[in-house]
Amino acid sequence: MTYSWQNHDRWLRDRQREAALHNRHQRYGYAARDRLMMGPPAAMDVFRKLLRRPPRLGRLYGYEKGLAAAVNRELEVALGYGADPFTAWRHKSGLLRQRIERHPDEWAYHYILCFTALELAELAESLGAATHMVELRPADPRSTNSLGTVYAFIAMVAAVNDDELYNLLLNLPVSFTTQACAQLLVDLGLTAESAAQKAYQWFTRTSEVGLHPSDQDALQMSLASVRSWLPDAGSDGGEPAAGADPGE
Numbered sequence: 001m002t003y004s005w006q007n008h009d010r011w012l013r014d015r016q017r018e019a020a021l022h023n024r025h026q027r028y029g030y031a032a033r034d035r036l037m038m039g040p041p042a043a044m045d046v047f048r049k050l051l052r053r054p055p056r057l058g059r060l061y062g063y064e065k066g067l068a069a070a071v072n073r074e075l076e077v078a079l080g081y082g083a084d085p086f087t088a089w090r091h092k093s094g095l096l097r098q099r100i101e102r103h104p105d106e107w108a109y110h111y112i113l114c115f116t117a118l119e120l121a122e123l124a125e126s127l128g129a130a131t132h133m134v135e136l137r138p139a140d141p142r143s144t145n146s147l148g149t150v151y152a153f154i155a156m157v158a159a160v161n162d163d164e165l166y167n168l169l170l171n172l173p174v175s176f177t178t179q180a181c182a183q184l185l186v187d188l189g190l191t192a193e194s195a196a197q198k199a200y201q202w203f204t205r206t207s208e209v210g211l212h213p214s215d216q217d218a219l220q221m222s223l224a225s226v227r228s229w230l231p232d233a234g235s236d237g238g239e240p241a242a243g244a245d246p247g248e
Contacts, residue, residue: 064111158185
């Protein structure tokens with residue numbers, strides 16, 4: 001709506017009304033939004049029935065999205081604005097671990113922790129969260145893709161031989177050194193090659209459990225990336241030799 005100069009009072013009243021509505025939304029809007037987004041955990045089943053397609057990789061829906069929003073709001077209250085990313089990720093990781101202790105079967109918390117820990121280079125914790133995701137929802141492509149992503153990341157950092165390159169190429173914390181990575185591989189019983197092999201197997205499993213058509217290209221890029229790290233992949237781009245079952 002436009003106003004002539006004679007209607008200044010009306011313009012002022014409308015702006016005051018908009019400001020009051022905005023303040024009311026800020027005060028009470030979250031509660032209403034939570035009631036919508038924090039609905040029944042069956043929201044994913046409803047989504048699948050409506051679209052008859054698997055969920056998109058890297059996305060949360062309905063109830064899951066509400067849980068993520070609640071964690072982010074708690075993080076915002078605790079840290080405010082301006083915190084450096086690593087501080088925010090460490091605090092968020094702590095919040096998620098507390099929530100998982102109370103709700104160990106909540107898939108969304110493990111999903112968020114998986115990628116939060118990955119940002120911090122806490123690879124063992126990220127791998128554990130992704131493993132729990134697969135245990136809770138083995139038929140969800142986001143679970144298998146997340147586990148493949150963690151294994152691929154482990155294979156990538158294991159191939160870096162210089163501490164400075166971790167920060168230059170991978171943007172990892174300065175505490176994550178080649179020695180820390182070597183110890184991690186020992187603890188997990190992995191090598192760079194075996195981690196790449198597991199990544200390939202879990203990415204392959206992702207296409208088997210059901211993949212959204214829009215994510216086909218992204219999955220093929222992931223497969224091509226880890227395939228190039230495997231010495232037994234043929235020069236013609238064929239599949240590497242099959243290893244142990246990814247569920248092991």
